[in-house]
Amino acid sequence: MRLFEKYRPKRWDEVVGQDKAIADIMRLKERGGLGGRAYWIGGQSGTGKTTIALLLASEIADPIFIEELDATVLTPARLQEIEREMQMYGWGQSGKNGRAYIINEAHGLRRDAVRQLLVLLERLPSHVVVIFTTTTEGNQLFEDNEDSSPLLSRCVEIYLARRDLAKPFAERAKQIAQAEGLDGQPVERYHKLVQSCKNNLRKVLQEIEKGTMLTTKED
8 A cells, every 4th residue: 555545644633734724624513513515625736635525524424425526527417416315314334424525626627517516515415515625726717717706605615734834744754754664864854855845745655655765875
């Protein structure tokens, strides 16, 4: 198993560098629950979008009722199927009865899918969450300069931190390297590696897996 998958956080307290985003989600949970909402999670690659989306989905649903979808191939017909599915509760060993849909690369949504979503999101059951993830920001996200404002207005917008990630990512990367027997460098070298990977922790872990941080004769 690849390191970024093996060490993907399974709990909120394992996520590093995204304290504000997590605090926003926890505040919603405490005030009225997370279900019955759509979420728009934006952030750079490798900074935790998928991890946070999966953790958010797992608050509502068992894994069997968490579905990941590629926005670029999402059609109105599939969305109509999803809307029918949403009327049924999930089940599982954990006792959760919800359903969660994660729509990745949301900036790739087709115009007809966006318009279908505008209707679907108006009537989300309380046991359902829809989570969009994207690396793109702004009001012109979709094909043909489709205005994203109507869709975003139906979502809780959560944008991940872009700055001050080098230190927490470097410390976490070193911990993982130590656990895997791939560590041979001081934390300062991990800091530089995170910077060279542009704060993409997934890419950092791929470099570690290659043995980049092992001690060499030159070191």
